[in-house]
Amino acid sequence: MKLLxxxxxxxxxxxxxxxxxxxxxATLQVENAWVREGPPGMxxxxxxxxxxxxxxxxxxxxxxxxxAFKSIELHExxxxxxxxxxxEVSELRIPAGQTVVLEPGGKHMMLFNPVKPLKAxxxxxxxxxxxxxxxxxxxxxxxxx
Amino acid sequence: MNEKRKRPKGQLFALVASAVIALLLGYFLGxxxxxxxxxxxxxxxxxxxxxxxxxxxxxxxxDQNGQxxxxxxxxxxxxxxxxxxxHCPDVCPTTLLRLTEVYNRTAAEHDLQxxxxxxxxxxxxxxxxxxxxxxxxxxxxxxxxxxxxxxxQIDKLSKALGIAYSIHPPEAEDEPDNYLVDHSAAILLINPxxxxxxxxxxxxxxxxxxxxxxxxxxxxx
Numbered sequence: 001m002k003l004l005x006x007x008x009x010x011x012x013x014x015x016x017x018x019x020x021x022x023x024x025x026a027t028l029q030v031e032n033a034w035v036r037e038g039p040p041g042m043x044x045x046x047x048x049x050x051x052x053x054x055x056x057x058x059x060x061x062x063x064x065x066x067x068a069f070k071s072i073e074l075h076e077x078x079x080x081x082x083x084x085x086x087x088e089v090s091e092l093r094i095p096a097g098q099t100v101v102l103e104p105g106g107k108h109m110m111l112f113n114p115v116k117p118l119k120a121x122x123x124x125x126x127x128x129x130x131x132x133x134x135x136x137x138x139x140x141x142x143x144x145x
Numbered sequence: 146m147n148e149k150r151k152r153p154k155g156q157l158f159a160l161v162a163s164a165v166i167a168l169l170l171g172y173f174l175g176x177x178x179x180x181x182x183x184x185x186x187x188x189x190x191x192x193x194x195x196x197x198x199x200x201x202x203x204x205x206x207x208d209q210n211g212q213x214x215x216x217x218x219x220x221x222x223x224x225x226x227x228x229x230x231x232h233c234p235d236v237c238p239t240t241l242l243r244l245t246e247v248y249n250r251t252a253a254e255h256d257l258q259x260x261x262x263x264x265x266x267x268x269x270x271x272x273x274x275x276x277x278x279x280x281x282x283x284x285x286x287x288x289x290x291x292x293x294x295x296x297x298q299i300d301k302l303s304k305a306l307g308i309a310y311s312i313h314p315p316e317a318e319d320e321p322d323n324y325l326v327d328h329s330a331a332i333l334l335i336n337p338x339x340x341x342x343x344x345x346x347x348x349x350x351x352x353x354x355x356x357x358x359x360x361x362x363x364x365x366x
Contacts, residue, residue, distance in 0.1 A: 036234070036238060038234070038238065039280055039281045039283075040284065044234045045234055046234035083310075083330065084329070086235065
């Protein structure tokens, strides 16, 4: 009997949470994701995309992972006095209702140690975690450009 | 009667002559403003032409095949030069892919294109061995040359060309090979006499770089 009521409560909790989870899943939207094909054997590659925050509150990207890379960091190229400097972005905040674009020469995903060689035409899947605990799955095609 | 006939003929001749002169003048003036006079430097969108081409100091580096590369190897061809490092996922591939586009867009100038190479000089000799550079530069195009070498030799060349760079300490002690390098993003143009001729800074459009390169080559040669 105890087990049955526990099961009932778990079901009830999941049912209550379901609309919240469904609403959250549409908050961050990833578009035009692509990975730049690199010379063979290079331990790092660049990834680019645009992320739109469809919610009414600011959301930060806390983590990006992919089964195709050992680790991923967010970086930004800064041009200062003719010098190109690359810095890790500790927190990428996407204001409510806005889009942040990751593109060559600006913010980008730094993709470390591809698990296997990637060529133009390949597709890579990613998982992005937001500060509001949502997770977004997206895929990116590898391109030479 | 004769008098009357002559007049219109003379007027017609004057009209045609002045039209021809105006057309020729327009053509030459147009060319003058487009390309500059033989002595006047061309008007450029993306490049800064040095008032006088500058000699480079004697340097000795190593190419991607382990061969010595020095001032002599710069003779007889135009060279685009870019300083960077292979562990750079953004600016270096972006610039090198742009230079392949520049090269492709000089196709109409067959002789010039055949006499143009691109050189990638590593400012990170600690990680960029010739073998490593070979895989890297040959990915972009067969006319790419990768250079590496002793730091003092790299510095000799970079300083003469106004290129600055700085190597950061590794981010973690257990990963000594994981570090960043800040470096100048300028693209340099070396003339077939092995002299520093022009610099391209911050231009994104390969067409503009190609157009300016062709203007510079025509002006200098």
